[in-house]
């Protein structure tokens with residue numbers, strides 16, 4: 058209790074978003090608001106780093122405390138008895154959330170099951186689990202369903218199911234990747250327009266969740282004039298940057314098909330930057346070509362983790378583009394800080410997303426999230442000199 062209070066105090070100091078305690082008092086059932094936008098700022102450029110740190114401490118602390126009190130079997134069974142992904146899969150595939158959205162008053166389970174053509178008793182069981190985990194609130198729907206929950210529950214779980222086989226049998230690993238799963242996740246979604254659309258939109262959804270915009274507050278953008286977003290996707294990072302720093306000339310670079318999607322997304326999300334001509338979209342295959350030449354910053358967000366060490370050295374192409382004062386900024390999913398006593402040094406369950414994302418990269422692409430040292434090795438292979446910020 059003492060730890061929890063301490064950490065909630067940290068939450069209450071946060072600038073911008075309402076404090077955890079104040080938010081908690083507002084809720085009727087002591088459960089968090091089902092609508093994520095009431096807690097998270099609508100303005101995506103707000104620095105959510107402090108909030109993310111408070112959540113990491115809370116999640117780490119409550120898991121650590123309960124595992125001290127509980128029998129070890131209890132902890133292990135909690136870990137294994139986890140079909141949340143399957144339940145989310147049911148909600149997504151049956152479009153339950155869409156029906157809930159059309160009935161803000163909250164339909165009965167019977168009405169809901171009828172609307173999505175599913176068995177009532179079974180629907181109730183699935184919803185019970187999702188409500189327990191705060192994915193749905195009784196009577197309300199979760200508006201902000203993270204799109205890549207679908208890819209995890211439907212596609213990446215296929216790879217995860219056979220992870221042991223791939224670890225004990227190299228031949229299985231190869232044939233599984235070659236035939237059963239069409240190689241890797243990107244190959245799996247290659248010919249599926251809906252899944253590719255989901256993937257790129259999921260990158261947008263994830264950005265705020267992962268504290269991506271913190272760098273907008275912690276790098277001296279005022280001192281530079283040009284940025285290349287290498288592997289930009291449809292614009293998970295650069296539109297908020299364009300809004301916050303109107304002096305920056307931004308170049309988004311990604312595969313040709315993605316650039317078309319990116320222009321459509323910018324038209325919707327940041328049309329003013331397009332009108333000013335501050336943003337350029339230049340297709341690239343970065344495995345073969347260098348990005349545009351001589352810009353101040355080359356920003357790579359969640360790019361290197363898609364490539365095994367041997368292939369990551371292709372990023373040495375960036376070396377051909379940089380000028381004498383250029384910087385390469387890399388954003389990946391890894392935690393560099395050490396938790397305070399008495400927590401586990403790696404924040405325990407507070408680092409859930411980091412370590413699970415590492416497994417996602419393994420299962421889906423045979424790659425990994427790298428530690429700082431491992432990133433430095435990639436950097437050396439690319440002949441970058443590195444400085445930790």
Ligand SMILES: C[S@@+](CC[C@H](N)C(=O)[O-])C[C@H]1O[C@@H](n2cnc3c(N)ncnc32)[C@H](O)[C@@H]1O
Nearest residue numbers: 260288289290293311312341342343344358359
């Ligand atoms: C994990 S996403 C990250 C997107 C974006 N940076 C973000 O953080 O939201 C990886 C991106 O790399 C792009 N990509 C993959 N292979 C590429 C290649 N050979 N050349 C250019 N872009 C590529 C993909 O299209 C995708 O948008």
